[in-house]
Amino acid sequence: RHVGDFQLSVASVEEGTSSDCLVPDLQLRAQKLAEKLKCDAVVSEISTGPGTVNFTVNRELLAKTVLQQVLKDGREYGTKSELFSTVPKQKAVIEFSSPNIAKKFHIGHLRSTIIGNFIANLKAALGHEVTRINYLGDWGMQFGLLGVGFQQFGDKEKLKSSPLQHLFEVYVQINKAAADENTKRLAKDFFRKLEEHDEQALSLWKEFRGFSIKEYTRIYKRLGVHFDEYSGESFYQEKSREVLKALEDKELLQKTTQGTGVVDLSEKKDLSSFSTVIRSDGTSLYITRQVIYLAAAIDRMNKYKWDTMIYVTDRSQSSHFQHLFQILKMMGYDWVERCQHVSFGLVQGMKTRKGEVIFLEDVLDEVRLRMLENMASAKTTKEVEDPVETAEKVGLAALIIQDFRGLLSSDYQFSWDRALQSRGDTGVFLQYTHARLHSLEQMHGNEPVTDINVACLQEPDAISVLQHLLRYDEVLYRSSQDLQPKHIVSYLLTLSHLAAVAHRALPVKGSTPALAQARLCLFQAARSVLANGMELLGITPVTRM
Numbered sequence: 167r168h169v170g171d172f173q174l175s176v177a178s179v180e181e182g183t184s185s186d187c188l189v190p191d192l193q194l195r196a197q198k199l200a201e202k203l204k205c206d207a208v209v210s211e212i213s214t215g216p217g218t219v220n221f222t223v224n225r226e227l228l229a230k231t232v233l234q235q236v237l238k239d240g241r242e243y244g245t246k247s248e249l250f251s252t253v254p255k256q257k258a259v260i261e262f263s264s265p266n267i268a269k270k271f272h273i274g275h276l277r278s279t280i281i282g283n284f285i286a287n288l289k290a291a292l293g294h295e296v297t298r299i300n301y302l303g304d305w306g307m308q309f310g311l312l313g314v315g316f317q318q319f320g321d322k323e324k325l326k327s328s329p330l331q332h333l334f335e336v337y338v339q340i341n342k343a344a345a346d347e348n349t350k351r352l353a354k355d356f357f358r359k360l361e362e363h364d365e366q367a368l369s370l371w372k373e374f375r376g377f378s379i380k381e382y383t384r385i386y387k388r389l390g391v392h393f394d395e396y397s398g399e400s401f402y403q404e405k406s407r408e409v410l411k412a413l414e415d416k417e418l419l420q421k422t423t424q425g426t427g428v429v430d431l432s433e434k435k436d437l438s439s440f441s442t443v444i445r446s447d448g449t450s451l452y453i454t455r456q457v458i459y460l461a462a463a464i465d466r467m468n469k470y471k472w473d474t475m476i477y478v479t480d481r482s483q484s485s486h487f488q489h490l491f492q493i494l495k496m497m498g499y500d501w502v503e504r505c506q507h508v509s510f511g512l513v514q515g516m517k518t519r520k521g522e523v524i525f526l527e528d529v530l531d532e533v534r535l536r537m538l539e540n541m542a543s544a545k546t547t548k549e550v551e552d553p554v555e556t557a558e559k560v561g562l563a564a565l566i567i568q569d570f571r572g573l574l575s576s577d578y579q580f581s582w583d584r585a586l587q588s589r590g591d592t593g594v595f596l597q598y599t600h601a602r603l604h605s606l607e608q609m610h611g612n613e614p615v616t617d618i619n620v621a622c623l624q625e626p627d628a629i630s631v632l633q634h635l636l637r638y639d640e641v642l643y644r645s646s647q648d649l650q651p652k653h654i655v656s657y658l659l660t661l662s663h664l665a666a667v668a669h670r671a672l673p674v675k676g677s678t679p680a681l682a683q684a685r686l687c688l689f690q691a692a693r694s695v696l697a698n699g700m701e702l703l704g705i706t707p708v709t710r711m
Contacts, residue, residue: 170213170220171633177217192217225629229620229688232632236691237616241698245291247639253646256473257295259466260286263391264479266303267378268312268333271526273513273580274480279526280566281510281574282478283391283704284651291702292646297470300382301462302398304375307452308337310357313370314349315340329377330525354450361403375400388530388558390706397462405461406453410443418496419443425451431492441489459490460497467501474504476649481509481575508649511577513569533561536586537594541711544588550710561586563593563705567659570651570703591659596700599662601711602669603693607686610674615687622684627668631688634661635695651703658699665692 176196196214203212203219211222236243262282265275282298290296315336316325324332343349359367379396386392413419413429420437421427427444430437443457466475477487487507494502516523518532537557541550550556568585572578588594623632634657641657644650669689674682697707 169215170211171223172221173215174219174221175217176219225624226620228629228632228636229623232635233618233620233687233691236635236694237687240694241701242291243695243698244638244642245293247643249639249643250292250646253292254473255293255295256289257297257470258286258289259297259299259470259472259475260289260478261299261301261476262286262478263386263393264301264303265382266308267374268308268337269303270334270524271330273516273523273529276526276529276565277480277510277513277569278478279386279389279391280569280704281508281651282476283389284570284702285476285478285508285649287702287704288642288646288649292642297395297472298393299395299397299466300393302375302379302396304398305400305403305458306455307353307357309360309371309374310353310355311340311344311349312337312374313356313360313367314352316370316374325373325377329374329381330527333374333378334524385526385530389526389562390704399455399458402458402461402465405465406457409457409461409464410453412497413443413493416497418493429493429496431489441493456486456490456493459486460493463490463494463502463505464499467499472504474506476506476508478508478510481511483507484509508574510574514577514579516580529565530558530562532582533565533586534558536582537561537564540586540588540594556708556711559706559708560594560597560711563597563700565593566703566705567591567593567596567655570655572652574650574652593705596658596662596696596705597708598711599665600693600696600700600707601709603665603689603696604707604709606669606674606689607693610682610686615683615690618684618687619680620684622681623688625672627664627671628685628688631661631664631668631692634664635691638695638699654699654703658696658703661692661696661699665689665696668692 176192176199180195180199193214193216196217196219200212200214200219205212208224208227209221210224213220213222239246260282262285263275263279265271286296286298312333316333319336319339321332340349344353356367360371375398410419410427413427418429419427420430421444424446425444426442426446428437428440428442430440432438432440441456442454444451445454446452463475466472477483479487484507487509491502491505491507494505516529518528520528523529534554534557537560538553541553541557541560564585568580569578571591585592586594588598623629638657641653644653672685672688674685674689677685700707
């Protein structure tokens with residue numbers, strides 16, 4: 167039974183109405199209030215419930231307003247809402263993905279990549295100026311080891327053809343000898359040469375970095391992700407020394423007799439909490455990553471004059487960022503208040519058939535393979551022009567939706583079977599719904615329907631879809647406030663379920679022209695909003711499946 171579209175609680179508007187007021191009394195007040203109110207062009211019906219006044223919106227106005235708005239705004243539907251009118255447009259810098267060269271691309275890096283991409287997409291869609299930065303682990307003692315390893319086990323051809331795989335293999339091999347004094351000495355020498363800009367060492371390092379970035383760019387393209395800047399620890403060697411000097415000048419750096427240095431972060435100045443900025447391995451002193459991060463943050467402020475800077479990494483880095491922000495504040499950089507660490511939980515149990523995931527590509531290949539198998543066993547796959555491409559896009563949707571369904575901060579158990587189900591709340595279901603709605607449009611001429619008779623969209627199933635479309639801006643607003651994709655995910659899953667029900671109940675084929683046109687317009691609007699939401703999440707909607 168239909169109660170109303172909006173509900174007003176009498177207790178919330180009447181002075182002196184306590185919540186323990188008797189029900190008959192509240193009922194009476196509701197009726198008295200309802201009698202004073204009149205229907206108009208927007209509100210078609212006013213009724214009362216237990217202590218509430220219920221309003222029903224004019225059905226034809228609802229259909230007309232929503233459908234016109236969706237078709238007129240297209241990709242921008244929802245982003246122009248008055249909810250955002252008071253939100254100032256900002257410059258946002260977002261650092262995400264950030265793998266280490268020559269090491270495994272962990273599943274944590276995959277999470278960072280898709281979450282950072284979502285935040286960047288959302289901010290850009292809302293009109294903010296976004297810079298996407300990939301801050302690579304491309305410096306440090308491990309490059310001394312890698313340099314020596316490459317001199318012993320390296321192969322220039324393999325470095326060119328599959329750099330990530332080859333560097334990882336070299337690193338694993340040389341790591342076996344890492345405890346050996348001779349290897350240690352050679353690695354130290356190589357890294358010292360790098361620091362002193364020795365031509366040969368530097369040119370090898372540049373090849374490691376260059377080929378790796380090229381390979382990463384290709385893989386990110388498969389994910390539908392791009393970066394405006396590939397930065398890295400190597401950029402900030404000079405600037406790190408300036409930061410150390412600034413810490414010294416401000417008397418924030420405390421040195422030990424061995425030459426190591428810390429910044430005291432404790433309130434009582436008793437070193438109960440501190441951050442190490444210079445460490446020693448017994449013979450040499452090293453600047454820690456914390457200093458490099460400080461240098462990078464300061465440099466980005468000078469370069470981009472950003473309004474907000476967001477770091478997307480897993481939860482284990484939380485104290486690192488707390489310390490980073492604390493030191494920046496102690497150094498007098500008030501803009502640190504506008505820095506944010508978006509942390510996320512761990513994924514357990516992601517294995518491929520070959521075993522443990524080492525590279526991002528392993529995951530992408532696995533999801534494509536499994537999806538291809540599923541499509542081959544389904545009845546409808548024959549007509550897809552490029553099954554491999556489709557399998558990749560649908561598989562990625564499956565990964566992203568499984569990842570984004572809960573709070574980002576919570577850990578979750580990964581399951582291939584659950585992720586790739588075609589029914590239920592999965593990315594596969596979203597893609598399937600989009601493809602079905604798209605083929606419906608194609609069957610009926612593929613032209614945008616404009617002039618329709620909204621009186622033809624009065625069935626409850628049509629109204630449910632329209633009401634849901636109307637709420638899209640609220641969901642975008644919620645996600646923009648807490649940067650959680652789950653609001654958009656559950657909105658799109660509900661939209662797909664509602665559209666599926668409407669699709670069964672409201673046939674286009676065999677209906678009168680006026681009815682067919684109106685229903686087609688409804689399904690077009692649903693598909694348009696579904697596609698917009700999917701793209702924000704980093705999913706490319708498919709048109710056939």
